[in-house]
Amino acid sequence: MKQNWIVWHDATQGEMAYAMECLRCGDIQKVATPINVDCLCAMMKAYAKNHRSCRPRNDQERVKP
Numbered sequence: 001m002k003q004n005w006i007v008w009h010d011a012t013q014g015e016m017a018y019a020m021e022c023l024r025c026g027d028i029q030k031v032a033t034p035i036n037v038d039c040l041c042a043m044m045k046a047y048a049k050n051h052r053s054c055r056p057r058n059d060q061e062r063v064k065p
């Protein structure tokens with residue numbers, strides 16, 4: 001994923017398993033499991049698109065190209 005401020009938690013994170021998180025606006029999208037892999041891919045794409053233009057909450061957070 002190009003947007004490195006969008007992270008995806010793996011299955012080891014307990015309650016946060018498979019959750020997607022935007023480190024810029026702090027939004028967390030939990031994913032109900034079990035989920036079809038195709039659905040998950042689509043959700044991740046949609047999530048990344050939604051948060052693609054998010055701005056950092058403060059100027060100290062810089063994303064390197």
Ligand SMILES: [Zn+2]
Pocket residue numbers: 022023024025026027050051054
């Ligand atoms: Zn965001």
